[in-house]
Amino acid sequence: MDNPIIRVRQLTKKYGDFTAVDQLDLDIETGEIFGLLGPNGAGKSTTILMLLGLSEPTSGEIEVCDTDPVRSPIAVKRLVGYLPDNIGFYEGWTALENLVLTAQLNGISYTEAKQRSLSLLEKVSLQDVANKKVGKFSRGMRQRLGLADSLIKDPKVLILDEPTLGLDPMGVKDFTSLILRLSREEKLTVLLSSHQLYQVQQICDRVGLFIKGKLVADGPIQNLATHLFQDKPRHIQLKVHQTDTQRARDILEAMQDVKTIEQQNDQFYIDADEIIVHHLAKKLVEHDINITQLQQRTYGIEDIYAHYFEGGSTNDAK
Amino acid sequence: MMLNKNNNLYAFSILVKKEIADHIRSWKFIILLAIILLTCIASLYTSLQELKNTAPAPNDPDAAFFFLKIFTTSDGTMPSFHLFVGFLGPLLGICLGFDAVNSEFNGRTLGRILSQPIHRDYFLNAKFIGALIVIGTLFVSLILLTIGAATLLVGFPPTFMECNRLFLFTLLTIVYVAFWLNLSILFSVRFKHTATSALVAIAIWLFFTVFYPIIINIVAKAVQPNPYASEAEIMHYQHFMLTLMRFAPSQLYSDGTNMLLMPSIRSLGPLHMEQLQGAIPSPLPIWESIKVAWSQMVALIACTIVCFAASYYFFMRKEIRC
Numbered sequence: 039m040d041n042p043i044i045r046v047r048q049l050t051k052k053y054g055d056f057t058a059v060d061q062l063d064l065d066i067e068t069g070e071i072f073g074l075l076g077p078n079g080a081g082k083s084t085t086i087l088m089l090l091g092l093s094e095p096t097s098g099e100i101e102v103c104d105t106d107p108v109r110s111p112i113a114v115k116r117l118v119g120y121l122p123d124n125i126g127f128y129e130g131w132t133a134l135e136n137l138v139l140t141a142q143l144n145g146i147s148y149t150e151a152k153q154r155s156l157s158l159l160e161k162v163s164l165q166d167v168a169n170k171k172v173g174k175f176s177r178g179m180r181q182r183l184g185l186a187d188s189l190i191k192d193p194k195v196l197i198l199d200e201p202t203l204g205l206d207p208m209g210v211k212d213f214t215s216l217i218l219r220l221s222r223e224e225k226l227t228v229l230l231s232s233h234q235l236y237q238v239q240q241i242c243d244r245v246g247l248f249i250k251g252k253l254v255a256d257g258p259i260q261n262l263a264t265h266l267f268q269d270k271p272r273h274i275q276l277k278v279h280q281t282d283t284q285r286a287r288d289i290l291e292a293m294q295d296v297k298t299i300e301q302q303n304d305q306f307y308i309d310a311d312e313i314i315v316h317h318l319a320k321k322l323v324e325h326d327i328n329i330t331q332l333q334q335r336t337y338g339i340e341d342i343y344a345h346y347f348e349g350g351s352t353n354d355a356k
Numbered sequence: 357m358m359l360n361k362n363n364n365l366y367a368f369s370i371l372v373k374k375e376i377a378d379h380i381r382s383w384k385f386i387i388l389l390a391i392i393l394l395t396c397i398a399s400l401y402t403s404l405q406e407l408k409n410t411a412p413a414p415n416d417p418d419a420a421f422f423f424l425k426i427f428t429t430s431d432g433t434m435p436s437f438h439l440f441v442g443f444l445g446p447l448l449g450i451c452l453g454f455d456a457v458n459s460e461f462n463g464r465t466l467g468r469i470l471s472q473p474i475h476r477d478y479f480l481n482a483k484f485i486g487a488l489i490v491i492g493t494l495f496v497s498l499i500l501l502t503i504g505a506a507t508l509l510v511g512f513p514p515t516f517m518e519c520n521r522l523f524l525f526t527l528l529t530i531v532y533v534a535f536w537l538n539l540s541i542l543f544s545v546r547f548k549h550t551a552t553s554a555l556v557a558i559a560i561w562l563f564f565t566v567f568y569p570i571i572i573n574i575v576a577k578a579v580q581p582n583p584y585a586s587e588a589e590i591m592h593y594q595h596f597m598l599t600l601m602r603f604a605p606s607q608l609y610s611d612g613t614n615m616l617l618m619p620s621i622r623s624l625g626p627l628h629m630e631q632l633q634g635a636i637p638s639p640l641p642i643w644e645s646i647k648v649a650w651s652q653m654v655a656l657i658a659c660t661i662v663c664f665a666a667s668y669y670f671f672m673r674k675e676i677r678c
Contacts, residue, residue: 090471092676116473126464130381142370143472145363187468 041104043068043195043227044089049098051084051251058084060251062098066229071221073238074231076248077346082231083123085248086199089229090120103194116144119188123200125180129173133164133183136172137190144191151190158186162216178209185216189224196221198230202237210237217241235342249346263342273335274308274315279328286327293318304330367474368482375486379452388451389494392444399434400502404509406431418639423514424521424617426506437502438613441495441529442606443565448494449536450557452487455550456541457671462548467676480671483541484664491533499526520642525616531656532609536561538663545670564604572600594626605659608652615649624648 044066051059059081066072074082087093089102091111100107107114127136134155141151159165162182167175175183181201188196201217202210218241221228231248232238239245239259246256247266255262278286283304290299290306295314300307315334322329379385403426418425430436435443457480460466469479499522507513514522539560543553576597581589601607611624619639646653 087676092467092470112473112475115471118471120471122464122467122471124464126460126466126468128378128465129463139370139374140468140472143367143469143474145366145473191472 042066043103044229045099045101046085046089047099049085049088049100050096051081051088051093052096057251059088059095062251062253064246064253064256066227068227069225070243071218071228071230071241073242073245074229074248075233075235075238075245076231077233080233080248081251082233082248083199086120086197086229086231089197090115090118116191117193118195118197119191119193121181121184121188121196121198121201123203125184125187127172127175127180127183127187130171132169132171133159133175134168136183137187140187141190146190154190155186158189159183161189161220162186177204178206178213181205181209181213182216185213185220189220193226195227195229198228200232201230202232202234210234214238214241247342247346254346266342266345274306274310274318275331275333275335276306276308276318276329277331278304278306278322279330280304282327285325286322289321289325289327290318293321364475364478367472368478371469371474371478371482372486372489375482376490379487379490384451385490388444388448392440392448392494393498395440395444396437396498396502399430399437399440400426400505402431402434403427403429403436404506408509418618418620420515421518421521421619421639422510423503423506423518424619426502427522427525428617438525438610438617442532442609442613445529445533445609446536446561446565446606447558448491449487449533449538450540450554450561452490453483453537453540454544454554454557456483456487457544457667457674458548458553459544459550461676462550470676476672477668480541480545480668484538487537488530488534491537492530495526495529495533517642521616521619521645524642524646525613528609528612528616528653528656531653531660532605535605535656535660535663538660538667542663542667542670545667545674564606568604572597575600591626591628598625602652602655605656608656608659611652612649612656615645619645621645622648624652 042065044064046062046064049059049062049064050057062081062085064085074085076082084093088095089100089107091107091114094108102114103117105113105117127133128139131139134152137155137158138148138151141154142148146154156165156168159168162185164179164182164186167179172180172183185198185201188198196217198217202213205213214237217228217230220226230238230242242259244257245259245262247254247262255266257265276286276290280303283301286306287299287301290296290308293314295310295317297309315332319329319332322332406429407422407425427437430439457466460469466479470476503514503522536557540553540557543556544550547553547556579593579596581593585593602611615621615624619642620637622635622640640648
C-alpha cells in the first residue's frame with residue numbers, strides 16, 4: 039500500500055473566532071506509531087475527533103483508510119479504535135459487560151463478543167477482574183480496559199488520546215510497552231497524542247509537534263531536534279585549570295567564530311556559529327592549556343520540551 | 357447493504373436493551389415504581405370497595421361501563437386512579453429522562469458509545485424508545501392486572517367497548533408520560549448538570565400542578581363578568597377560561613381521560629340549554645367521545661413530538677468534547 043492510511047490536507051477547525059486547528063497537513067503510513075505531541079490546548083483532541091467524524095471540520099480534507107469521515111463516519115468508525123482521554127465506563131457494570139456492549143455495538147453477536155472480550159481482557163492482563171464492577175477499578179486498570187475496548191472491533195487504526203495521562207511512571211511504562219507489543223503483533227497503525235513528551239517518545243516511530251493548531255515539525259524524534267534548532271547558535275562549555283584561565287580567555291577572544299563569551303571563574307560559556315569544538319580543542323592543546331572539561335551542548339528532546347512545551351507560549355508571544 | 361441494515365438494527369436493539377436494563381436496575385425507578393404501585397393499588401382498592409357497596413343507580417348512563425368506573429370512582433378518601441396517574445405520571449417521565457444525556461456526557465461514556473459504528477441519533481432514539489418501552493410495559497401491565505383482579509372479584513369480563521376505551525386510555529397515559537419524558541430529555545441535552553435538568557423539569561411540573569391553577573384563579577377573578585351579564589358574555593368568559601386551562605398538559609390529559617372513561621360526557625365546555633334539550637342521557641359511542649377530546653389528544657401528541665424534535669436538534673449539534 040502506497041497510500042498513507044491517514045491523510046489530512048489543509049484541515050481547519052474554528053470555534054467562533056478561535057482557530058483550534060489551522061491548515062493541518064498530515065500523513066500517517068500504515069503500520070507506524072505516530073505521536074502527536076503538543077501542549078494542552080494545541081488542538082490535538084480536536085484533530086482526533088475530526089479524524090473520527092465526531093466533529094465537523096470547518097474546511098479541509100481528511101481520508102482515513104481511503105474513506106472520508108465527514109461523509110461516511112460509520113465506515114471510518116468501524117475501522118478505527120478510539121481511546122479518549124479519561125475514558126468513561128458504566129460504573130455499575132462489570133469490565134466484561136462493558137466490553138461486550140462495545141462489541142455488540144460493532145455488530146458482533148453475544149457469544150462471539152464474550153469470547154473476544156475475554157481474550158482481550160487477558161491480553162491487557164485484566165482477566166482476574168473481568169467480573170468486577172468498573173467503578174472499583176484504578177486509573178491504570180481503566181486505561182488498560184479502555185485499550186481493550188478500543189481493540190475489540192479489530193481495528194486497522196488505533197487512535198489514543200492522552201493514553202498515559204494520570205498514570206504513575208511504572209504504569210506509563212507498562213502501558214506504552216503494551217501498546218507497542220499489541221501494535222507490532224496486530225500490525226496496527228497507532229496515532230497517539232500526548233503532552234508528556236518523555237513518556238511516549240520511546241515507542242513512537244515518528245512524532246509531530248503540534249503547537250497552537252499548527253504542525254510545527256514532524257519526523258523521527260532525533261531528526262526533529264536538529265531540524266528545529268538548526269538556526270540556533272551552538273553552545274560550548276569549557277572548563278580549564280585555574281592557572282590557565284587568562285590565557286584561555288585570550289585565545290577565545292582571538293577566535294573569529296566565537297560570538298559571545300561568558301566567564302565564571304574557570305568556566306566559559308561560548309556561543310558560536312559553526313561547529314568549532316575540535317578546532318578549539320586543538321588550539322588549546324597547542325597552547326598547552328589544561329582542559330578539565332570541554333563540551334558542546336547538543337539540542338535534544340529536553341530542549342524541544344523546554345522550548346515548545348514549557349516556554350512555548352511565551353516564545354510565540356514575542 | 358442488507359447486512360449493513362441488519363447490523364444497524366442490531367446495534368440499535370443493543371442500545372435499547374441497555375437503556376431498559378439501566379432503568380429497571382436503577383434505584384430511582386424502583387422507588388418511583390413502588391410509589392406508583394402502592395398509590396394505584398390503594399386507589400383501585402377504595403374504588404372497588406365503593407363500587408361493591410353502592411350499586412350504580414338504574415338511571416346512571418355509565419352503569420353499563422363497570423370496568424371504566426373502577427378507574428374513575430373514589431370514596432372520597434383517595435383520589436381515583438386516573439387522577440393519581442395524572443399526578444405521578446409526570447414524575448415518572450421526569451425520573452426516566454432527566455439524566456439521559458448529561459449523565460453519559462459527564463461520565464464520558466457518550467464519547468465511547470458514539471465512537472462505535474452507529475448513527476449518532478441512535479443514542480438519543482434508544483434513550484427515548486427504551487424509556488417508552490418501560491413506561492408502556494408498566495402501564496399496560498398495571499391496567500391489565502387491575503382488569504384481571506376486577507374480573508375475578510365481580511365475576512364477569514369487560515365488554516368489547518370497555519376494552520377499546522381502556523386501550524385508548526392506556527395509550528393516552530403513555531403519550532402523556534412520554535411528553536414529560538421528552539421534556540426532561542430535552543433538558544438533559546441542554547443542561548450540563550443532572551441536578552439542573554431535574555430541578556428545571558420538576559419546577560415546570562410543579563408550576564403546572566400547583567401554581568398554574570392559582571394564576572388561573574387570579575385571572576378568573578379579574579375578568580369575571582357581572583353576574584347579570586348577558587348569556588353570550590358568560591359563555592365567552594367560560595370559553596376563555598377553558599382555553600387558558602388547556603395550556604397545562606395535565607388539563608389536556610384529564611380532558612382526554614374524562615372523555616374516554618366517562619362515556620356519558622357530551623362536551624368538555626359549557627353547553628346551552630337548547631343544546632341539551634331533547635338529548636337522551638345515553639353514553640356516547642367511542643368514536644364520538646374521541647371526537648370531543650380530539651384536539652386535546654392531538655395537542656398532547658404534538659407537544660411530545662415538539663419536545664423530541666427539539667432534543668434531537670440540540671443533540672445532533674452538541675459537541676461531544678468535554
